[in-house]
Amino acid sequence: MKKNEVSILGAGLIGSLLSIYLKKRGMDVHVYEKRADNRAGAYKEEGRSINMALSDRGWRALEKAGLREKVLPLTIPMYGRQVHNEHGATTFIPYGKEGQAIYSISRGRFNQLLMNEAEIEGVNIHFESKIEDVDLRTNELHIRDKEGQQEKVGSEVILGADGAYSSLRTAMLKQVRFNYKQEYISHGYKELSIPPTEKGEFAMDPNALHIWPRGSFMLIALPNPDKSFTCTLFLPFEGERVSFENIRDEHDVEGVFQTYFDDAYQKMPNLVSEYFNNPTASLINIECYPWMINKSLLIGDASHAMVPFYGQGMNSGFEDCLILDNLIEKLGANAWELVFAKFQKSRKPNTDAICRLAMENFEEMKADVADPKFLIRKRIEARLHELYPNDWIPLYTMVTFSTMSYSEAYTIGKLQQNIMDGVMSNPLITQNWDKLDYADIIDRLDKAKAV
Amino acid sequence: MKKNEVSILGAGLIGSLLSIYLKKRGMDVHVYEKRADNRAGAYKEEGRSINMALSDRGWRALEKAGLREKVLPLTIPMYGRQVHNEHGATTFIPYGKEGQAIYSISRGRFNQLLMNEAEIEGVNIHFESKIEDVDLRTNELHIRDKEGQQEKVGSEVILGADGAYSSLRTAMLKQVRFNYKQEYISHGYKELSIPPTEKGEFAMDPNALHIWPRGSFMLIALPNPDKSFTCTLFLPFEGERVSFENIRDEHDVEGVFQTYFDDAYQKMPNLVSEYFNNPTASLINIECYPWMINKSLLIGDASHAMVPFYGQGMNSGFEDCLILDNLIEKLGANAWELVFAKFQKSRKPNTDAICRLAMENFEEMKADVADPKFLIRKRIEARLHELYPNDWIPLYTMVTFSTMSYSEAYTIGKLQQNIMDGVMSNPLITQNWDKLDYADIIDRLDKAKAV
Numbered sequence: 049m050k051k052n053e054v055s056i057l058g059a060g061l062i063g064s065l066l067s068i069y070l071k072k073r074g075m076d077v078h079v080y081e082k083r084a085d086n087r088a089g090a091y092k093e094e095g096r097s098i099n100m101a102l103s104d105r106g107w108r109a110l111e112k113a114g115l116r117e118k119v120l121p122l123t124i125p126m127y128g129r130q131v132h133n134e135h136g137a138t139t140f141i142p143y144g145k146e147g148q149a150i151y152s153i154s155r156g157r158f159n160q161l162l163m164n165e166a167e168i169e170g171v172n173i174h175f176e177s178k179i180e181d182v183d184l185r186t187n188e189l190h191i192r193d194k195e196g197q198q199e200k201v202g203s204e205v206i207l208g209a210d211g212a213y214s215s216l217r218t219a220m221l222k223q224v225r226f227n228y229k230q231e232y233i234s235h236g237y238k239e240l241s242i243p244p245t246e247k248g249e250f251a252m253d254p255n256a257l258h259i260w261p262r263g264s265f266m267l268i269a270l271p272n273p274d275k276s277f278t279c280t281l282f283l284p285f286e287g288e289r290v291s292f293e294n295i296r297d298e299h300d301v302e303g304v305f306q307t308y309f310d311d312a313y314q315k316m317p318n319l320v321s322e323y324f325n326n327p328t329a330s331l332i333n334i335e336c337y338p339w340m341i342n343k344s345l346l347i348g349d350a351s352h353a354m355v356p357f358y359g360q361g362m363n364s365g366f367e368d369c370l371i372l373d374n375l376i377e378k379l380g381a382n383a384w385e386l387v388f389a390k391f392q393k394s395r396k397p398n399t400d401a402i403c404r405l406a407m408e409n410f411e412e413m414k415a416d417v418a419d420p421k422f423l424i425r426k427r428i429e430a431r432l433h434e435l436y437p438n439d440w441i442p443l444y445t446m447v448t449f450s451t452m453s454y455s456e457a458y459t460i461g462k463l464q465q466n467i468m469d470g471v472m473s474n475p476l477i478t479q480n481w482d483k484l485d486y487a488d489i490i491d492r493l494d495k496a497k498a499v
Numbered sequence: 500m501k502k503n504e505v506s507i508l509g510a511g512l513i514g515s516l517l518s519i520y521l522k523k524r525g526m527d528v529h530v531y532e533k534r535a536d537n538r539a540g541a542y543k544e545e546g547r548s549i550n551m552a553l554s555d556r557g558w559r560a561l562e563k564a565g566l567r568e569k570v571l572p573l574t575i576p577m578y579g580r581q582v583h584n585e586h587g588a589t590t591f592i593p594y595g596k597e598g599q600a601i602y603s604i605s606r607g608r609f610n611q612l613l614m615n616e617a618e619i620e621g622v623n624i625h626f627e628s629k630i631e632d633v634d635l636r637t638n639e640l641h642i643r644d645k646e647g648q649q650e651k652v653g654s655e656v657i658l659g660a661d662g663a664y665s666s667l668r669t670a671m672l673k674q675v676r677f678n679y680k681q682e683y684i685s686h687g688y689k690e691l692s693i694p695p696t697e698k699g700e701f702a703m704d705p706n707a708l709h710i711w712p713r714g715s716f717m718l719i720a721l722p723n724p725d726k727s728f729t730c731t732l733f734l735p736f737e738g739e740r741v742s743f744e745n746i747r748d749e750h751d752v753e754g755v756f757q758t759y760f761d762d763a764y765q766k767m768p769n770l771v772s773e774y775f776n777n778p779t780a781s782l783i784n785i786e787c788y789p790w791m792i793n794k795s796l797l798i799g800d801a802s803h804a805m806v807p808f809y810g811q812g813m814n815s816g817f818e819d820c821l822i823l824d825n826l827i828e829k830l831g832a833n834a835w836e837l838v839f840a841k842f843q844k845s846r847k848p849n850t851d852a853i854c855r856l857a858m859e860n861f862e863e864m865k866a867d868v869a870d871p872k873f874l875i876r877k878r879i880e881a882r883l884h885e886l887y888p889n890d891w892i893p894l895y896t897m898v899t900f901s902t903m904s905y906s907e908a909y910t911i912g913k914l915q916q917n918i919m920d921g922v923m924s925n926p927l928i929t930q931n932w933d934k935l936d937y938a939d940i941i942d943r944l945d946k947a948k949a950v
Contacts (some may be wrong), residue, residue, distance in 0.1 A: 224782055229680040330676055
């Protein structure tokens with residue numbers, strides 16, 4: 049039987065980047081991917097992707113792999129949220145300080161680039177290879193290839209980068225004392241698009257993440273280099289006035305869009321066909337522990353799939369790869385079990401924190417960003433950060449524009465939230481916000497941190 | 500292909516009782532059980548059972564099936580907890596009012612009785628039939644029989660009473676939007692025993708649940724009709740001074756028992772061999788939703804496995820059967836999907852509540868029951884219940900000696916807990932407890948309930 053040094057399950061974003069790291073360390077790396085190679089011929093997106101937003105953690109991981117310059121041309125910087133109200137008026141809320149941005153990128157194109165880079169490094173990607181079972185005792189993969197033949201492949205280590213529906217995790221689930229949670233939220237999503245204008249230009253400001261928050265549902269749009277926008281509609285599956293269940297025909301789709309998203313609707317000539325041709329996808333949160341059994345390890349979505357509302361799914365997965373590679377660097381390439389044990393122990397509290405934040409940010413995105421008080425709150429926090437750049441860092445900035453651990457960001461974020469709730473409870477805050485005693489707010493935070 | 504009207508997975512306590520209910524309604528009922536029939540020949544317990552404690556909910560369900568009188572001779576009433584301290588001194592804490600008891604019963608014997616009764620009714624139990632897969636689209640079971648032959652069996656409905664490691668639930672887990680959580684606690688357990696004395700008598704009071712609470716671990720013992728006690732040792736798997744990991748040999752076992760459980764140790768001649776021959780089992784909490792897909796339904800542990808610390812695992816499963824049968828009675832035997840939908844919707848908040856209570860009671864059992872203040876707290880609550888029998892019902896009584904819904908018991912229990920925390924914070928409570936203004940406490944509860 050063939051025996052690989054390293055087998056990676058999944059040639060998605062995380063599996064591909066991970067394969068590059070390990071190949072650069074001189075290992076024999078094989079990646080097994082159940083889909084066919086989509087790089088040749090006409091490229092067709094699956095119609096169920098949400099554009100990715102690369103932020104600091106992701107960039108740092110790409111940098112260590114020497115990929116920053118190659119990825120940059122695929123991206124478009126977004127400096128803030130452009131909030132659209134029901135009358136089409138917009139308000140711009142910066143994500144951070146001037147020049148700070150998150151970078152829109154298409155999952156499909158990005159994945160193709162990473163697979164190309166992996167193959168250039170010498171990684172073997174085996175497409176159309178379905179993992180039917182993983183024997184955790186012997187570290188053997190049972191693989192069904194495109195001809196329908198089953199093959200067993202041994203591995204020194206197995207890394208499961210095979211996403212929310214991970215085969216490796218399914219095998220681990222049957223082991224004793226494996227803790228596991230999968231939770232679907234009440235909302236689903238559908239991909240739509242805004243094409244370029246007739247003159248071939250972007251139909252809206254390309255340097256923002258556009259958002260139409262409507263309380264129990266919302267629409268977002270992220271720019272693409274071809275001057276289109278990829279839109280994502282988030283609706284409850286059932287119940288509510290506006291839900292996937294209640295949109296049955298062309299008439300319903302147009303009614304909802306004209307009523308709630310009219311300015312977007314005017315820019316969406318393919319709305320109805322896209323609505324009915326693209327699938328309605330669900331959103332899952334997954335937490336589990338341990339991530340390792342013997343010499344196999346879960347990584348990325350396989351160990352911590354999160355809802356997409358903080359834009360950190362891919363970024364946290366890339367950070368996983370970076371941290372794992374740093375541990376291999378430090379402890380040596382033969383100490384797999386020690387590396388895995390240290391990795392899961394240090395990383396788990398952080399991925400728990402970002403999973404929770406992603407869930408909480410859904411409420412903020414669909415409701416609060418439309419609230420005038422939310423804008424003031426953001427302004428006060430921006431001012432605090434400007435005056436005391438090291439003492440008050442808004443939560444979004446800690447998560448997105450720093451590489452501070454997610455759990456530390458979460459803890460400090462909660463302290464800041466309590467203080468800001470107090471500040472915002474002042475009934476005159478709308479008028480007085482710029483006359484606040486900012487030094488006193490910083491004092492309060494310092495005291496809270498000391499407890 | 501053969502098609503059953505009703506297929507039940509699992510001939511355990513829940514599956515057997517459920518089969519009796521449905522057979523009594525005139526249905527064609529087939530039960531598939533992966534174990535062999537253990538009723539013939541020498542009966543051997545598996546060495547990993549915790550004795551069951553039947554309480555009001557369980558009795559009510561048995562009563563409707565006409566089984567109360569048949570089960571009673573297998574049971575021994577336990578009127579309270581007999582708490583053993585490290586010096587062998589004991590304190591008795593009644594479970595309820597005089598005459599109220601929970602009933603110790605051996606899982607194995609009880610299961611045999613229910614299987615016998617099911618067969619007398621005309622239920623077909625197929626032993627050594629392993630469910631390898633369930634096709635939820637066609638409601639087909641893929642069964643591997645004892646000869647190793649695979650058979651496909653169609654069913655009008657499938658009821659998964661196949662416990663914490665349910666095959667039906669495994670099939671459901673792959674369906675979209677199935678929410679699932681499995682959580683192992685840090686403690687495991689091991690079955691031990693206290694045999695009858697040389698004179699053939701019980702070695703301790705048979706009408707109590709004996710408990711040796713030691714903070715981070717504990718031992719319990721429940722009586723059997725053969726005058727032995729089935730003991731269960733609960734220890735952390737790892738870490739701590741006393742854990743399964745740290746007990747390596749005969750010397751360690753005896754050291755731990757002599758130090759912490761000396762009065763029990765004197766009565767356990769087979770301790771060392773039992774300790775090393777019986778497996779160390781783990782404890783899992785499972786919550787999931789939905790419980791139904793099309794015409795298949797999870798019931799009992801398959802949908803809500805809980806830790807054993809409230810003695811409600813079997814009782815809640817029997818109550819599931821009763822509630823399901825009541826819905827069939829009301830809505831008719833052909834309205835399966837409606838019955839299942841109503842069942843899961845009304846039952847889920849209640850099983851969530853008892854799962855949570857079971858987890859919380861672990862803390863109480865291993866720590867608080869050894870605290871003198873705990874005893875006073877129990878006495879105050881008993882007095883309140885005596886003075887105001889309808890206004891203050893201790894949580895344990897609501898769960899164990901009533902058929903009030905678990906979620907209502909949980910909510911009222913939390914209100915009472917807050918009030919009792921206030922009462923117990925009085926530094927002189929140890930001296931003054933019987934001079935409290937009990938009417939005022941009831942007033943406070945009424946106000947809290949009104950909010």
